[in-house]
Every structure is written in structure tokens, then in C-alpha cells.
Amino acid sequence: MIAVTINFNSIVKLTDDQFYQLCRENPDVKFERNAKGEIIVMPPTGGETGNYNFEIATDFGIWNRQTKLGICFDSSTCFKLPSGANRSPDVSWIKKERWDALTPEQKQKFPPIAPDFVLELMSPTDSLKDTQDKMQEYMDNQVKLGWLINRKTRRVEIYRQGQEVEILESPAELSGEDVLPGFVLNLQLVWQ
Numbered sequence: 656m657i658a659v660t661i662n663f664n665s666i667v668k669l670t671d672d673q674f675y676q677l678c679r680e681n682p683d684v685k686f687e688r689n690a691k692g693e694i695i696v697m698p699p700t701g702g703e704t705g706n707y708n709f710e711i712a713t714d715f716g717i718w719n720r721q722t723k724l725g726i727c728f729d730s731s732t733c734f735k736l737p738s739g740a741n742r743s744p745d746v747s748w749i750k751k752e753r754w755d756a757l758t759p760e761q762k763q764k765f766p767p768i769a770p771d772f773v774l775e776l777m778s779p780t781d782s783l784k785d786t787q788d789k790m791q792e793y794m795d796n797q798v799k800l801g802w803l804i805n806r807k808t809r810r811v812e813i814y815r816q817g818q819e820v821e822i823l824e825s826p827a828e829l830s831g832e833d834v835l836p837g838f839v840l841n842l843q844l845v846w847q
């Protein structure tokens with residue numbers, strides 16, 4: 656199953672509140688919205704990808720509990736990016752000071768903030784080009800560091816604000832650099 660993009664713009668342009676309500680009224684469907692306002696229906700994650708997502712998110716959660724530097728989010732969290740797109744990275748993280756600057760209402764709905772870090776773990780049905788475009792969209796919307804992990808090819812694409820994409824072949828680990836100080840993701844669990 657692949658993601659499906661639906662363009663309702665000639666019929667209705669959903670406001671942020673209407674998009675939020677659409678998502679709430681359909682809890683069994685994962686929606687995203689691109690900067691053009693098109694609705695993207697995301698397929699559910701398969702068992703293997705869901706497990707790898709969980710294991711990766713667990714490592715981030717443990718690191719974040721120890722450092723208390725920010726707030727971690729899972730793949731169910733949808734962010735309202737500056738471009739107007741609504742996106743749900745597989746793992747994301749926001750520096751504590753930036754998160755604390757949001758109002759309680761902003762935190763409760765789809766936070767109007769670009770994460771400092773995003774990670775996308777490709778599912779077998781994901782399109783590489785679409786996922787690369789999504790990663791570039793994150794960078795264009797002030798995300799500082801992003802990792803695109805492709806288990807099938809054992810490649811990692813590292814996206815950094817204002818820099819060329821770096822491609823690594825079968826890396827053993829990834830460093831959080833200065834965005835995630837002290838964080839190292841051991842990729843052995845992903846390459847199994």
C-alpha cells in the first residue's frame with residue numbers, strides 16, 4: 656500500500672482547524688498535508704517497520720530523559736510547518752526552550768513549529784523520491800538535522816540546514832552532532 660495524495664483545493668481549502676478536525680474524526684487514518692494544501696493519506700506501518708521505529712524512538716527517549724535537553728515525538732505527532740504543510744516524521748525532537756515558547760493550545764493541537772531534528776525510516780512501500788522530497792521540505796522549513804534511513808539499501812542520507820546531503824553506506828552509527836549533543840544511534844539494530 657502506498658500513500659495517496661488527494662487535491663480538494665478546487666472544492667474546499669481546509670483551514671488548520673478543519674484539517675485538525677478531519678484528523679480527529681478519522682483516528683484510524685493517518686493524514687498529512689503538503690504546502691499546496693493537498694491531503695496525503697498515509698498507509699499504516701507494517702510490523703517490521705513499526706518495530707524498528709519503536710526501537711529507534713526508544714533510544715531517543717532514553718537519551719532525552721538523561722539529558723533533558725528537549726522534547727521527543729513519535730510518528731503520530733503532526734507538526735504545522737512554516738510553509739503550511741502538516742507533517743508527521745517517524746521520530747522528531749525539539750529543543751526545550753523552543754517547545755516551552757509555544758502556548759498550551761499550540762502544544763495541544765498540531766504544534767506550529769518545525770522540529771530541530773527529524774528521522775524518516777523508509778517502509779518497503781515508500782517512494783524514495785517522495786521521501787527525499789519530504790526531507791528537503793523539512794530542511795526548507797528550518798529543521799536543522801534530518802536522517803533518512805533506508806534499510807533495504809543500507810543507506811543513510813543526512814540532511815543539514817544549508818548543506819548538501821551526505822550519503823553513508825551501511826554506517827554502524829549516527830551522531831546527533833551539535834543538534835542532539837551526545838546522542839549516538841547504533842544502527843546495528845536497524846541493519847539486522
